[in-house]
Amino acid sequence: MLLLILIDLLFVFILSVVMTFIQIAALEDLTAMMEMGGEATMGLANMDQNPEQVISGVQQVTRDEDFQRHLRSATKLLLMMVFSGYLIWTLFQGLAWWLVHRLVSERKQSYLRYMKNFAGQSIIVYGGFVIILGLWVKFVLSSQIAVMPWISMGTINLIFWTIAGIWWYFGLLSYTMVSDFAYRNTKEAFRFGVKKALYTAQTIIVIAIMVLMIHLIAKIPWIAKTPPALLIVGVFLLMPLFSFTRLMLFETRKMHWPYVEIEKKPKPEVSGHRDREEVRHHHKHKNR
Structure with missing residues (x-):
C-alpha cells in the first residue's frame, strides 16, 4: 500500500511540474494572440455595434504571419502537453494498476x-x-x-x-x-x-461516499485555511483512496465477470494436402 501511495504521489507531482512548465511556455504565445485579436476586433464588446468590423478583424488577424507563428507554437506546446500527459499516465498508473493486478487478479500477467x-x-x-x-x-x-x-x-x-x-x-x-x-x-x-451495472454501481457508491467524506473533512475551516493540513489530508486520505478504488474495481470485476479463456479452434486439415499424401502413399505401396 505504501508503494502505491508513493507511486501516486510521484505521478501527481511530476504531472503537475511538467504541465506547469508547458503552460508557462505557452502563455507567451496565447497572450500575444489575444492582444493581436483584441486590437484587430476592437474588443468582442464591439460585436453589438459593428459585427462586420469584428468579423473582418478576425479574418485579417488570422492571416497575419506573426499570429500564425504564435498559433503554430501554441499548437506544438498543446500537443506536447497531451503526449506528456499520456506518457506520465501510462508509466506511473500502469505500474500502480499492475501491482494491484498481481495482488488480486485470478490470472497473473508479467x-x-x-x-x-x-x-x-x-x-x-x-x-x-x-x-x-x-x-x-x-x-x-x-x-x-x-x-x-x-x-x-x-x-x-x-x-x-x-x-x-x-x-x-x-x-x-x-x-x-x-x-x-x-x-x-x-x-x-x-x-x-x-x-453488470448493478454490481459496479454498488462499488462506485461506496467510493463516492468516501470521496464525499474526504471532501467534507477538507472543508473544515481550520483545515481549509491551513496548507499543511490540506497536504496531510491529501497524502493520508486521498492517496490511499486511489489504491482502494483500484482494489475494489478489481475485486468487483473478478467476482461478477471472471476471466474465461477462449478456446483455440484446431486448424482444419487442407483437403488438397491430405489428398496428395494419400496419392503419395498409394504410389509407394504400388511400387512395392
Missing part, C-alpha cells in the same frame, strides 16, 4: 504484458477524454463570446462531467481485464460495465 495492454487501452481512454475535454473548451469559449448563448455554462459543465464520468467508468474497468489483448479488454469492459 509486467511487460500488462503494460503493453495498459498502453494500448490508455490510447482509447486518455485520447477519448482529451477529445471530450477539447469539445468542452470549444463550447465554453463559444458560450463566452456569443451575444446570446444558446446554452448556459451550468448545462455545459453538467453535460461535460456526465460524459467524462461515464467514459472514465468504462476506462477504469478496462484496466481490470486480464486477457492478452488490449482490444478484447476494452470490449469486455464495455460489456461488463453495461450488463
